[in-house]
Each structure stands twice: as C-alpha cells, then as structure tokens.
Amino acid sequence: MHRPSPIENRLAAELAEARPDLVDRYLAELPGARAAVLTRLWRALAHEPLPWVVRRVRGAHSLALRLADGRALHGPPADPFATDAYATAVRLDGVAHDDPARLMTDLGWPHSAGLAAELGHSAASLALSRAGQEAGAGEWPGSDWEWEQRIVDGHPFHPNCRSRPGFSVVEQLAYGPEHRPVVRLETVPVPAGECLLTGDWPDELRDGVRLLIPVHPWQAAHVLKGGGAGPWRTAHPLMSLRTLALPDGPHVKTALSARLTSSVRDISAYSVGAAVTLSSFATDLAARTDGLLHVTRTLGAATADSPDLAAVLRESPEAYAAPGERVLPVAALATTTLPGSASWLAEFTRLALTVGLRLLDLGVALEAHGQNLLVVLSETGAPLRLVYRDLADIRLSPARLARHGITAPALPDRQVTDDETTLRRKLFGSLVAGALAGTAGSGPILATALETAVRGLPASPDLTALLEGPLPAKALTLMRLSPEVPGDQWAALPNPLAGTH
Structure with a gap:
C-alpha cells in the first residue's frame, strides 16, 4: 500500500552516509512509526472540534466520520487516551491510507499541506528515533538525564510527536x-x-x-x-x-x-x-x-x-531526591515496569490530583504534562512527592489567591486570569488528559485509576467539574490547521469517570 515518501527517502539517504549500520533498522521501523503518527491523527479527527467534520458515527468496532464536502472516513474506534498504535490504516471514501501525511494531503483542508509535511517528518524522525535504540531497557537509570533519554516516541497524543523540520539526520543523531x-x-x-x-x-x-x-x-x-x-x-x-x-x-x-x-x-x-x-x-x-x-x-x-x-x-x-530515591519526568513512567501497576497508578494519580487541585484552589493552575511534572520514587518504586519545572505557561488567579490572603506577583497579562474555565482547562488538560492518561495508556485503565484516586479527596467545585464535565484537552491538530486563531483551542473528551459518580 505504501510508497516511500520524499522525506522518508531523504532521511534514508542521509542515514546511509552518516550511520549505514542503522539503515535497515530505520526502514523496518517505518511502518510502525507511520501507524503511531496515524493513530494520533485519527484521535484528533475523532475527538477535536474540526469544522470540516460534520458528523461522527461510533459503532462497536468502527468509527465513521462524515466530512463537510460529502466524503467519509472510516477507521477503528478511537480511544482518546490510548497510547498504543491501533490505527494501521483508515479509509477515505473507500481508499485505504496508512500514511498520515498522504491522508492529510488528500483531505485538502486549509493549511493541510503544511501539516502534512510535518506529519511526514514526524513519522520519519520517529522511525529514526526507534532505530537508534539499544536492546532492552536495563537497570533503572541513576541520573535524571538518563531517564529523559529513555523517552523515544515523544508526545503520546500529538501527531507531530517527533516532527523536527530543519534538522538533518546528522543533527538528530547529535x-x-x-x-x-x-x-x-x-x-x-x-x-x-x-x-x-x-x-x-x-x-x-x-x-x-x-x-x-x-x-x-x-x-x-x-x-x-x-x-x-x-x-x-x-x-x-x-x-x-x-x-x-x-x-x-x-x-x-x-x-x-x-x-x-x-x-x-x-x-x-x-x-x-x-x-x-x-x-x-x-x-x-x-x-x-x-x-x-x-x-x-x-x-x-x-x-x-x-x-x-x-x-x-x-x-x-x-x-x-534523597539518597536512594529517583526523580523522573512522568513521561518516562511508560518506559519502565512499576510495582503493582494498578495500585501504583491509583496511588500516583491520587498524589497528582491532591497537589494539582490544592494549588488550583489556592489560585495556580499548573501545566502539569508529562514533561513539566516529575515524580520522586522511593527505593521500592513508591511515588513519594512531585517536582514541577518550567513555570512559563502556568496561570494565576488573583481572586483565588486573594481568598487565601496571597498577593499575586506582577506578571505578564497572559499568565493572569480569574476565568474558571481557563484555569481548569490548563490543569485538567495537562494533568489528567496528558500526564495521567499517557501513564495509564487507555481509557479503561485511566478510569479505574481516577475512580480509586478521587475517593476521599476534599470536595470542591473544581473536583466536581473534573468528575462531572467532559475532560478538556488541547485540540493540537485544530491549532495547527488554524494558525490565524491565537492562543489555545480545546477539545472536550468523553469523561472516563462518566456514570461512576
């Protein structure tokens, strides 16, 4: 079905010059890398408020999208929280597509040509990233940077997870x-x-x-x-x-x-x-x-x-981190085996929600995705506490801070808001739909962890919003297709806790 794209051929040619020993592995990784990117794109098509998709029909074993121009897309059910590559192909008006870049090109939406180029680069670079891995994860790393270098696939839900336009193969390796x-x-x-x-x-x-x-x-x-x-x-x-x-x-x-x-x-x-x-x-x-x-x-x-x-x-x-403890970004949790995974995930989820909701009540919404949020593990792997880095995209609420007797510092207007929807989107979209979903790897597993974790959390309007409303997530593909719209745009994902509270 697939013909190698120009970007795939270019990276292969560059790799033959720089690392000929990796060429065969790179070519072998391409189908899986395309499927990984296509799965992320299919998630966006299934759940983001794209104006070019007018109807979605969800069946037990398939999903059909009716497009504004009369065409139809068919593919597998789209779990918005799944991290495995389950979409190996989708059909546009009966024509199978296993290449996300070609699919976006054939959709022909505004700005789709630019996004298609990025998707092609994402799949090719992801194959290169996977080709360079050593066999076996080995022992737990001893330093923070070693943990970070174990994260091969990049953002778990972004179709541009490994897009690095402007980087040659030599530069990616370097x-x-x-x-x-x-x-x-x-x-x-x-x-x-x-x-x-x-x-x-x-x-x-x-x-x-x-x-x-x-x-x-x-x-x-x-x-x-x-x-x-x-x-x-x-x-x-x-x-x-x-x-x-x-x-x-x-x-x-x-x-x-x-x-x-x-x-x-x-x-x-x-x-x-x-x-x-x-x-x-x-x-x-x-x-x-x-x-x-x-x-x-x-x-x-x-x-x-x-x-x-x-x-x-x-x-x-x-x-x-005290002696014997490990500190690692939450994104790295998916790269290692954790003790008693179900109970561990519930314990970690409770820790993350306790901290995130407490700070939100005080007046600070963290952008707690898997890169900014880190967890400190004990020698036995138990989650002890959290570390947060990179404050550039947090949001502060002067009104909430004032209720607790805290004066907000002088900050740029973009970081300051009292709008509750904006504050909750910032935290829930990054922490729950991002860090926790990426760690869980599927909707059912995330639902179980959340259901266990929220028991006993202090009641608050923010917790109620998390339990009862749709789950916000950045509409990453819509944002790339509408560069003329400033700021974040959002999708409302089905709440994994729906019907449990």
Whole structure:
C-alpha cells in the first residue's frame, strides 16, 4: 500500500552516509512509526472540534466520520487516551491510507499541506528515533538525564510527536536526547548593558562587562550563523531537546528557533523578566502542599533583547531526591515496569490530583504534562512527592489567591486570569488528559485509576467539574490547521469517570 515518501527517502539517504549500520533498522521501523503518527491523527479527527467534520458515527468496532464536502472516513474506534498504535490504516471514501501525511494531503483542508509535511517528518524522525535504540531497557537509570533519554516516541497524543523540520539526520543523531548524545554548548558574548538579566549569573558566564549567553549548537549554526559563538561546556539533552543537564547538576534552557511538535522554542523577553519573580512565588506556594510538591528554582535568566538569543539556568530536579530515591519526568513512567501497576497508578494519580487541585484552589493552575511534572520514587518504586519545572505557561488567579490572603506577583497579562474555565482547562488538560492518561495508556485503565484516586479527596467545585464535565484537552491538530486563531483551542473528551459518580 505504501510508497516511500520524499522525506522518508531523504532521511534514508542521509542515514546511509552518516550511520549505514542503522539503515535497515530505520526502514523496518517505518511502518510502525507511520501507524503511531496515524493513530494520533485519527484521535484528533475523532475527538477535536474540526469544522470540516460534520458528523461522527461510533459503532462497536468502527468509527465513521462524515466530512463537510460529502466524503467519509472510516477507521477503528478511537480511544482518546490510548497510547498504543491501533490505527494501521483508515479509509477515505473507500481508499485505504496508512500514511498520515498522504491522508492529510488528500483531505485538502486549509493549511493541510503544511501539516502534512510535518506529519511526514514526524513519522520519519520517529522511525529514526526507534532505530537508534539499544536492546532492552536495563537497570533503572541513576541520573535524571538518563531517564529523559529513555523517552523515544515523544508526545503520546500529538501527531507531530517527533516532527523536527530543519534538522538533518546528522543533527538528530547529535542532538536528539533519545540518541543519547553529549552536546557541547556554545556561548555568545553580549555587552551586559544590552541584556535583560534576572537572578544570578555565574562568573563562568561573564567576560568583563559582557555576559556569555549559552547557545545550543543548532541555534548557533542555523539562526545566529556563527555570531561570535565559542565553545563552553558539554551537557546531556533532556526530553525537550533544547534544555540540557550540565554534569554538575544545573539545567540550561536554550533558545531553539525551530518548530518542534507545535511550537518554535525560543525564549521571550517577558519570560526572562518574570522568571525569578515567578520562581520565588511558586517556591513559597509549594510550601503549602505539606512537602508533596517542590518547584525547581530559576537561578538566572538572560536575553540579548531577542527571543533567539536567551537562556535560563534552572535547578536540577535531582536536588529534591534523597539518597536512594529517583526523580523522573512522568513521561518516562511508560518506559519502565512499576510495582503493582494498578495500585501504583491509583496511588500516583491520587498524589497528582491532591497537589494539582490544592494549588488550583489556592489560585495556580499548573501545566502539569508529562514533561513539566516529575515524580520522586522511593527505593521500592513508591511515588513519594512531585517536582514541577518550567513555570512559563502556568496561570494565576488573583481572586483565588486573594481568598487565601496571597498577593499575586506582577506578571505578564497572559499568565493572569480569574476565568474558571481557563484555569481548569490548563490543569485538567495537562494533568489528567496528558500526564495521567499517557501513564495509564487507555481509557479503561485511566478510569479505574481516577475512580480509586478521587475517593476521599476534599470536595470542591473544581473536583466536581473534573468528575462531572467532559475532560478538556488541547485540540493540537485544530491549532495547527488554524494558525490565524491565537492562543489555545480545546477539545472536550468523553469523561472516563462518566456514570461512576
């Protein structure tokens, strides 16, 4: 059925030059990678409020979509929380499609050509990521960056889970965390008077009256075009690719002006300006969780008045793990075997909901997806407490904070809202439809974990909204198909707890 796409052929040719030993494995991984991306796309077609889909007919063993132009799509039932690749093909007006890029091209919706190119890159890069894996997971990693490098497939629900346009095969192998490289960061010297700086900037990143801003080597080559960059230190890339762990602990978040999944990963001036204030506020607020949550502190942030040349220095989550404990991003939980998985998942879900709902009541909605949220495990694997990092996309409610006698810090308007729907979408969409769903891997398993976890949680309007309403999730495909619409757009997923309360 499938003819190799241009992007698949291009990556194969580049791989034959860079790593000929991986070519056969890459080609063997392509069908599974296409199915993984197609499954994510089919989820979006089945559940997002796409204006080009006018009717959905759900059967016991199939799903039919009637399109606005009269055509029809047929495929398997779409569990919105499943992480296994179950959609190996769907049929558009009777024609089978196993390639998500070709399907999007044939749908012909506005902006579908751009998304189709990204889907093709996502499948090809995912095959490359899988081809480079060593056999067997082995022992539990001993460091935070090793946990992050075990996450091979990227975002569990985003069709652009591994889309890295602008990255050659050599660059993916050199910088992609799943390929386990060591990356040499560079620096660009900028007169301190031309920089916005918050927090402390270490002496090793100063040169007289100039600040040395850490730069990712991809950014130095493709965006800054050299620009006076010089070598600095080696580091291990984390699952976000543009954030790296230095050997002595601190993490460096760099600007990376490339579109990865949905977003261009630069660093805005307002996020630099607010970084330390927000970090201090969040650290104080986390103290109200009785030790269940820690927030990694921002040590310093600087920008040379450009989102393309900026960096944030952040505390490592390992600072909150005692001897014998492990701290790992929630996204990495799917890569390892956990003790007593059903009871473990319920216990972890209770911990996550307890913390998330407590902070929401106080007035802070975390974007607690599997990358930002980390869990501290005991020596036996029990979930003990949580660590949160990267505060750039949280939302604060001055009204809720005031009810608890807390004054909201001065922050950019985009981070401040009293709208309850917005606050709940931010938390529930990231934590429940994201981190917990990705860990559970299916709707029935998620429902069981949630049903067990919510017993005994303090009653609140937020908990009621979680139990009784549809579950919000970002409409990631709709957002890519409607770039003219600013901000987030949302899907209302069937609540896995429907009928149990």
